[in-house]
Amino acid sequence: MLLYERFRDLVRTETPVALATVIDGPNVGAKLMVVREGTTETVEGSLGNPDLDRVAARDVAGELEAGRTGVRHYGPEGQATPEDLVDTPTVSVFIETFAPPPQMWIFGAVDFTAALGRVAKVLGYRVTVCDAREIFATKRRFPMADEVIVSWPAPMFERRGHTLGPRDAVCILTHDPKFDVPAIQGALATTVGYIGVMGSRKTHNKRLERLAEVGVSGARDLERIMSPIGLDLGGRTPEETAVAICAEIIARRTGHGATSLKNTSGSIHS
């Protein structure tokens, strides 16, 4: 089967795929494709150099993860840092992603929501803000959100929970038991990759009691709930908190320990 035919079939079946094409430099027209079927990721095709393939495949997988499309430049053997590219003929690669962007649902129309929505947009998320209070859940307060929905959590998950998957995130910032318990229950019923819930350790402990009352107490469920939310960066402002939350989402996805690279060894991008 031609690579094109494989690509066409993947696009038709809405299988996430990213297609890289050399648009300038050696081997114009050469193709490399990263395909995600379930949890397995495969690399097919070649841009004409094994080192370039290795570096580009990593970037293509990253673009697929983020649902992004754009052009990247490399040296002929995959050199990617500006110092390496000086005086080197470059290879321009167009990476086109065929996948919906990952979703972030943020429950609670609070100040932290606006900051988190902004950082999430930088990372390529489709951002949905949800709150039951009509006067707070407005597009004017959250212009960065792709949609602002006035709803209680349960109906929101009933309607659209099935669209959430491992690339997606649910962040619950309400601090309100009426809202966060059903939001957590709704999120746990999906395959969403990240569930974060805001609140102090005290709030978190009380919440655990309330969750137990509604039958959420299994180790597997509790392990999925990231609460208190975010990495321990010591930040205070909504924006710093948003970075701590998004950094935690990335670290959970990659399985990395989220320490400074200076203090670790081994491959940075594995």
Add this chain to the structure above:
Amino acid sequence: MREILDDIDRWRANGKKVAVARVVKIEGSGPRDPGAAMAVNEDGEVAGSVSGGCVEGAVVSEALAILAEQSPGRMVSFGYSDDEAFAVGLTCGGTIRLFIEPLAW
């Protein structure tokens, strides 16, 4: 790309050569985002679009030339703001960069 697959299939089934143009970059404002695609067969039939209609005619000529030359593909730019760009400007004033290649992969 998804919306032009049926036409491409039909053309390939009839043994026609096909070229595909894709928007890879927009500078300034542009009518379509990167990834917008248009296919042209050797008879000059067209599926899809890469702009609001401003540059499609010129894309057909380029695509036919690429098929005739058996070129591996090349970058083509349109817009007012670029000296190298073709004169068929975009009404929006931006520059659109396309990669046009034969469907031979």
